[in-house]
Amino acid sequence: MRYSQTFIPTLKETPAEAEVISHRLMLRAGFIRKLTAGVYSYLPFGLAAIRKVEQIVREEMNRAGALELLMPMVQPADLWRETGRYEKYGPELLRFTDRHDRESCLGPTHEEVITDLVRGEVRSYRQLPLNLYQIQSKFRDEIRPRFGLMRGREFIMKDAYSFDVDDEQAGISYQKMYAAYQRIFARCGLQFRAVEADSGSIGGSYSHEFMVLAKTGEDTLAVCQHCDYAANVEKAAIKATADASVEPLLALVKIETPGKRKVEAVCEFLGIKSDKLIKTLIYMVTGGAEGVGTAGENSQQGYALAVLVRGDREVQEVKLKNLLGAAVVELAEDKAVFDLTGVPTGYLGPVGALGLKMKVVADFEIATMRNCVVGAGEKNFHLQNVNLGRDFEVDILADLRQIAEDDPCPHCGGVLGQIEGIEVGHIFKLGTVYSSPMRAVFQDQDGHERPMIMGCYGIGISRIVAAAIEQNHDDNGIVFPVAIAPAQVIILNLGLKDGAITAVAESLYAQLQTQGLTVLLDDRDERPGSKFKDADLLGIPFRVTVGTRLGKDGMIEIRHRRDGLTVDLAPDQAVKYLHDQISAALNQIEG
RNA sequence: CGGGGCGUAGCGCAGUCUGGUAGCGCACUUGACUGGGGGUCAAGUGGCCGGAGGUUCAAAUCCUCUCGUCCCGACCA
Numbered sequence: 001m002r003y004s005q006t007f008i009p010t011l012k013e014t015p016a017e018a019e020v021i022s023h024r025l026m027l028r029a030g031f032i033r034k035l036t037a038g039v040y041s042y043l044p045f046g047l048a049a050i051r052k053v054e055q056i057v058r059e060e061m062n063r064a065g066a067l068e069l070l071m072p073m074v075q076p077a078d079l080w081r082e083t084g085r086y087e088k089y090g091p092e093l094l095r096f097t098d099r100h101d102r103e104s105c106l107g108p109t110h111e112e113v114i115t116d117l118v119r120g121e122v123r124s125y126r127q128l129p130l131n132l133y134q135i136q137s138k139f140r141d142e143i144r145p146r147f148g149l150m151r152g153r154e155f156i157m158k159d160a161y162s163f164d165v166d167d168e169q170a171g172i173s174y175q176k177m178y179a180a181y182q183r184i185f186a187r188c189g190l191q192f193r194a195v196e197a198d199s200g201s202i203g204g205s206y207s208h209e210f211m212v213l214a215k216t217g218e219d220t221l222a223v224c225q226h227c228d229y230a231a232n233v234e235k236a237a238i239k240a241t242a243d244a245s246v247e248p249l250l251a252l253v254k255i256e257t258p259g260k261r262k263v264e265a266v267c268e269f270l271g272i273k274s275d276k277l278i279k280t281l282i283y284m285v286t287g288g289a290e291g292v293g294t295a296g297e298n299s300q301q302g303y304a305l306a307v308l309v310r311g312d313r314e315v316q317e318v319k320l321k322n323l324l325g326a327a328v329v330e331l332a333e334d335k336a337v338f339d340l341t342g343v344p345t346g347y348l349g350p351v352g353a354l355g356l357k358m359k360v361v362a363d364f365e366i367a368t369m370r371n372c373v374v375g376a377g378e379k380n381f382h383l384q385n386v387n388l389g390r391d392f393e394v395d396i397l398a399d400l401r402q403i404a405e406d407d408p409c410p411h412c413g414g415v416l417g418q419i420e421g422i423e424v425g426h427i428f429k430l431g432t433v434y435s436s437p438m439r440a441v442f443q444d445q446d447g448h449e450r451p452m453i454m455g456c457y458g459i460g461i462s463r464i465v466a467a468a469i470e471q472n473h474d475d476n477g478i479v480f481p482v483a484i485a486p487a488q489v490i491i492l493n494l495g496l497k498d499g500a501i502t503a504v505a506e507s508l509y510a511q512l513q514t515q516g517l518t519v520l521l522d523d524r525d526e527r528p529g530s531k532f533k534d535a536d537l538l539g540i541p542f543r544v545t546v547g548t549r550l551g552k553d554g555m556i557e558i559r560h561r562r563d564g565l566t567v568d569l570a571p572d573q574a575v576k577y578l579h580d581q582i583s584a585a586l587n588q589i590e591g
Numbered sequence: 592c593g594g595g596g597c598g599u600a601g602c603g604c605a606g607u608c609u610g611g612u613a614g615c616g617c618a619c620u621u622g623a624c625u626g627g628g629g630g631u632c633a634a635g636u637g638g639c640c641g642g643a644g645g646u647u648c649a650a651a652u653c654c655u656c657u658c659g660u661c662c663c664g665a666c667c668a
Contacts, residue, residue: 012617012629013603017661037660143592146662261668281667307667314666331667333593345668375668402666494627529628536628547627557627 001487003522008045010534020216022469023148025478029537031465038145038153042462045538048486048518049465050156054135056187056483057158057459064180066131066160071113073137077103079112083437088327094141106139111434111456114161118452119440125165128442128452129173133160135461147216149466150422156461163452165444167431170453174429177457181210181425184459189481190468193421195221196231198318199428207428210459211421212467221421222403226414233418234318236403237410240364247370250385257382261346263311266382270373277311277373278366278386280348282332282340282358285324304332304340306354308362308394309401310369316402323361323398341377349374350392351383361396362388422467423460430454469539472562478539479562482585487520489578490540492531494547496523504556504571505546511575517582536561541585542578546571 009030017034018024026032031046042050058068077095080086086093086105094106107113114132122128138157145153162173178194185192190212197209209232211221222236223229231237260266267274286302305324309315321329334345341348341357350360354377371385374392386392409416434440435451444450465484472479482488491509495501509521520540522531528547535543545557555568558577569577 011602015602016597019662263668279667309667317666330665334668337668348668527626527630529630532628534629545627549627
């Protein structure tokens with residue numbers, strides 16, 4: 001690439017719309033431009049980085065035996081109805097009708113399409129296993145797109161789907177993908193961690209997320225400091241504590257607590273710690289499974305549910321959702337709470353009439369508490385010395401709260417830490433969630449018809465580039481890992497009008513390309529300062545400066561972007577030096 | 592979906608409170624000088640002040656409505 005012939009519109013100033021570092025730098029470096037909310041054009045240099053990532057993903061998927069294909073982005077609604085997801089998926093699924101009034105949607109993921117494809121072609125166990133993948137733009141109509149490529153509505157994703165004859169084989173497919181993912185992210189030069197995860201709207205039995213560790217991460221991970229346990233806090237299980245409090249039960253007391261609604265205020269007023277208080281939260285649940293909602297109410301319309309957790313704990317809504325089999329759970333608004341219960345928020349409690357109005361579910365921890373404080377179910381009053389079993393009952397006890405830093409590791413009991421991460425990959429064991437309703441079946445050796453056992457495996461290609469920048473930058477710009485840099489070397493010609501300097505720069509450019517390196521030759525008629533600044537901003541790992549020094553001592557300068565290490569070499573040594581450096585960087589990661 | 596911010600030249604912003612000739616920096620064009628960390632000087636180009644309606648002699652500025660965009664929240668009583 002010759003800089004003068006390419007299109008890399010760098011910006012000196014940061015556009016006002018960008019908040020996080022990767023977004024800012026990608027705009028400034030001329031990688032992306034926004035078309036509309038959450039939708040970006042990839043400019044040539046940004047695309048080059050994306051292509052590098054794609055290539056690594058391709059190589060590792062192929063190595064793991066997966067086969068590339070490409071599926072349509074526009075999908076018929078009827079296909080989604082077969083699995084019920086046309087109704088369940090929610091507003092993230094962009095729906096529209098075509099000129100014939102056929103209902104359609106833009107594919108946010110492709111389980112239905114791939115399952116439809118495979119069920120039409122695969123009849124026999126002899127044709128399995130099968131793992132098919134594609135790299136394609138996806139569209140999800142996110143509530144709130146943000147952070148540039150980190151959470152766009154349109155984004156590039158690699159999605160793979162495996163089909164196996166039985167659970168054991170499916171486990172092998174899953175493990176192959178797990179290993180391939182480890183290699184992919186390592187090769188990309190990322191610091192990452194695989195964690196246990198919730199399977200979300202995709203469904204299925206278990207899954208792992210691959211998280212790039214970065215402060216701007218949207219997910220929080222619970223990581224054991226002793227064993228190798230790591231999980232998304234949405235998922236991190238908490239064991240029911242066996243040892244209940246042994247305090248003697250005290251007599252129930254009603255206390256006036258005027259204006260004290262918040263946990264903090266109540267605790268301060270009563271002189272207790274928040275771990276003596278039970279919060280009563282009202283949730284609105286939609287799409288819930290039968291038997292959990294209030295009798296007589298249609299679960300499609302939603303129902304209210306009371307959730308109890310200790311005062312200093314937080315409800316983990318994903319756990320709640322999973323417990324209920326619900327599509328959506330959301331905290332009821334103050335007005336709705338009053339309309340339902342006749343009690344203003346802040347004074348709700350499980351004692352008395354609440355249980356008649358709605359089901360009450362509680363976190364396990366509630367069962368271990370004695371002589372607690374709860375809202376009295378009456379404005380400006382709380383109850384003290386409340387006890388489960390004596391003063392109130394709950395319908396379900398379950399693991400409902402979010403894991404906290406003081407919780408022990410669920411595996412080894414060790415100390416847990418919490419860190420932030422950016423989800424760049426997610427693998428799911430699906431089982432027959434799609435193959436059963438869609439009748440993707442085959443005949444086994446005995447001639448029996450059986451549903452295929454599926455898995456699915458996603459990687460956010462465009463997000464990887466953003467995550468890599470979050471993890472690799474400094475005050476001057478991006479610091480790309482060699483493997484995914486849009487160019488490995490940039491040559492600065494600082495003497496355009498000097499025949500000798502230009503000749504050396506051109507010669508190096510040609511020779512490095514012959515070595516198979518990707519090179520950007522800055523042949524623009526710009527001042528040296530601008531060239532240095534742009535080279536830093538773009539994050540190219542190696543910078544070769546050919547300037548006046550050549551005439552003085554015959555040397556050119558090579559600078560490492562990451563650590564600023566500078567070496568002066570004669571031009572004929574530079575090619576080997578760079579080739580060796582880059583090979584070493586790539587091989588070290590590739591293993 | 593709630594709360595807040597912002598829409599004025601390609602980008603970053605001032606001007607809006609208190610109505611009266613649309614500005615600054617960067618970028619861009621031309622020329623000269625300059626040439627190893629975003630240079631200097633000179634001369635230029637570029638704006639339906641997001642859109643619609645209203646008030647007024649007069650609107651970027653006041654009023655109403657819209658559209659876009661960004662941030663926060665949707666984690667708690």
